[in-house]
Amino acid sequence: MRSSTFIVAGVVLAAATAAVTGAALLRADGPAQALPAEAGDLSTAATVEVRDASGRAVLSGALAAAAADSDGDVERKAPLAATDGSAASGEAEVEVSKSKSGAAEQELEVDVKGLAASTAYTIHVDGRAAGSFTTDASGEAEVELSSAGKR
Secondary structure, three states: HHOOOOOOOOHHHHHHHHHHHHHHHHHHOOEEOOOOHHOOOHHHHEEEEEEEEOEEEEEEEOOOOOOOOOOOEEEEEEEEEOOOOOEEEEEEEEEEEOOOOOEEEEEEEEEEOOOOOOOOOEEEOOEEEEEEEOOOOOOOEEEEEEEEOOO
């Protein structure tokens, strides 16, 4: 009986460790989600919003204007502020670059904190859906969307 208790405890511990490790990989080091073509040209985008399941914007920010660097790459950022006066916040970053083949590659990274825990949200750029994510148990999330698809 005692050995079966240890086996069950070991299985529970292993499952919990795998769940925590998996969550960390999805947050910071996971593969990029595919950025849909409907997101449009991110180099000219003006606003980024995080919306809840009812479609209400909970975070919003304006992308700073930026000139292209010598390689033609563009990087722009937007602080995301809560629309309801809460302490939720975040940041969105847009990167547009040319691949070796000359095709434009776009990335959108969004980091949020202070949102409702374990809740699904969508990301919108200039009113167009660009992706989705679910916050962790602390109300935080990191998501990367890329036109190059999953990496």
